[in-house]
Amino acid sequence: MPKIVDPVARRRAVAEAVLSVVARHGLERASLRNVADEAGLAIGSVRHYFADHDALMIFTMRELSRRISERVRVHAERLLAPDGCTDRRAATEQLLAEFLPLDDTRREEAALWLAFTAAAHTRPELLSCAAEMQQDMHSLVSRVLHEAQHTGGLPDNLDVELESKRLAALLEGLTVQAALLPGRFPPELLRQVLRRHLDALKSSG
Template sequence: MPKIVDHDERRRHIAEAAVRIAGRHGLDRATLRDIAVEAGISLGAVQHYFRSKEELLRHVVGHLGEQVTARIMTRVGDLGDVSVLSFLEAMAVEILPLDARRRAERRVAQAFGIRAPDVPELTEPLRQGYDWVRDNVAELIRQAQGAGELRPELDAEFESIVLLAVIDGLSSDILIGVRDPGQAVETVRYHLNRLAVR
């Protein structure tokens, strides 16, 4: 009887191997052959799912977004009934490179950002992902303003952009050793507390 292969699981497995390789050695050194070795499968098996490195990278962009979103929702679920500020802090904690997994994800995300202008196939998925996060954060801020949690005079759209820029900058700081993870989390908390109604 032929072996039944879960194709979605196989794609996830390959994407995870790509994240590990790129996290250790950088995106440019993540060849399909290296990814196949990391995944413990043949190069032909990788090419069965992804015809090129660019196609694999597009898939990895979506995969990382799903992984981070799932972690945020798990963290928030573990916290129970939380305020919007607590939710936004949980979101930041799951994006910041505070451990080996999140450092690998951040390295990959930064590499995508650098490479995207030269690889048009990456630009649109990255832009869509950023827009989705920005819009959802802005909506959370508006909800918190409506509930009296955040200051009503804030511009939710701009505050969303600023928060994501703060997280992005702190992520770079952690990666190059300018700031330690604890300082980064405290900085996010400081920023979010400035938005709260006093």
């Protein structure tokens, strides 16, 4: 009997090969040939699942986004559940910290995401995915702050929409700095900056 191949699993495996190539050599080296070699496949097999190189890059970018989003969702569901959680302040910090490069996995993801978003400036096929993920992150930050205000954790007169944008910009800026200069922005410093910002929000308004 011919071997049954799960097309979703195969596409994700090829995307993982792309990420491995990009992590080691940069996005410009993620050719179909190099990706096929990394995945241990014939180049024709890669073409069977992706119409062209652009389709492969778009899928890989969305796969990276999915991987990050699934991890964040675990924290979001606990924090934003109807019955709430016992320590909202700690849960909020844990959720937002998932966007920061605090360990090897998240540092690699941050570097990969920066590579793809930088490429989106000259490769418009990647731009919509970059914009979607940024919007998803901003929407989640806004929802978290609105919920904190609703439950009394933030002042009633706080401009939540403005503060959401400021907090999202802080997270993005810390991620860029830590991805480029990890020695100057170690995990504990990133946590301290985030913690200080959240503490300051409580006295804002």
